[in-house]
Amino acid sequence: MLLxxxxxxxxxxxxxxxxxxxxxxxxxxxxxxxxxxxIREAEAPPTPSDYVVRLEQMQTFYDVPGExxxxxxxxxxxxxxxxxxxxxTHPGGGPPLHTHETEEAHVxxxxxxxxxxxDKVMTVKGPYIARVPAGVPHTFLNAGDKVLRLVxxxxxxxxxxxxxxxxxxxxx
Numbered sequence: 693m694l695l696x697x698x699x700x701x702x703x704x705x706x707x708x709x710x711x712x713x714x715x716x717x718x719x720x721x722x723x724x725x726x727x728x729x730x731i732r733e734a735e736a737p738p739t740p741s742d743y744v745v746r747l748e749q750m751q752t753f754y755d756v757p758g759e760x761x762x763x764x765x766x767x768x769x770x771x772x773x774x775x776x777x778x779x780x781t782h783p784g785g786g787p788p789l790h791t792h793e794t795e796e797a798h799v800x801x802x803x804x805x806x807x808x809x810x811d812k813v814m815t816v817k818g819p820y821i822a823r824v825p826a827g828v829p830h831t832f833l834n835a836g837d838k839v840l841r842l843v844x845x846x847x848x849x850x851x852x853x854x855x856x857x858x859x860x861x862x863x864x
Contacts, residue, residue, distance in 0.1 A: 729755045729788065729855075740770035750778075757862070758785025758834070767849035775851045777844035786833035789856045794847040798822040798832070803840030806833045806861050833861040
């Protein structure tokens with residue numbers, strides 16, 4: 693699936709995060725969903741003339757297992773050439789394997805992350821900035837024992853996202 697002009701463009705994903713949770717409070721995976729991902733529209737309207745964008749003005753998403761996030765599409769919030777993804781990723785959590793049409797930078801100030809970027813597999817401790825070239829399949833997994841907060845910076849006023857498959861770093 694390709695997301696351009698808004699993450700909510702995904703037709704196979706429900707509009708709200710499921711309410712059933714496991715013991716840690718994370719949403720349970722619904723086997724009827726291919727990806728185990730959910731997207732919810734922003735709770736408050738964007739104000740492109742403002743200099744500050746609040747989390748409630750961004751779309752939210754959840755990827756099984758344990759990656760919560762907020763997406764800020766630049767064009768909706770007054771940016772001409774940048775978009776952002778803010779994640780709160782729990783230990784053992786991470787997104788599916790995916791690509792973006794533009795390059796992406798991951799900024800992490802603290803934590804440990806395992807990556808697949810193209811054919812490279814690595815584990816990196818923060819602080820760091822990781823470079824993900826445009827069109828290259830990638831994913832990550834929180835390899836630490838604490839929640840990490842990662843910022844993805846994408847070139848362009850919209851976020852494109854094509855899911856390729858499950859996160860290969862997840863234990864079977």
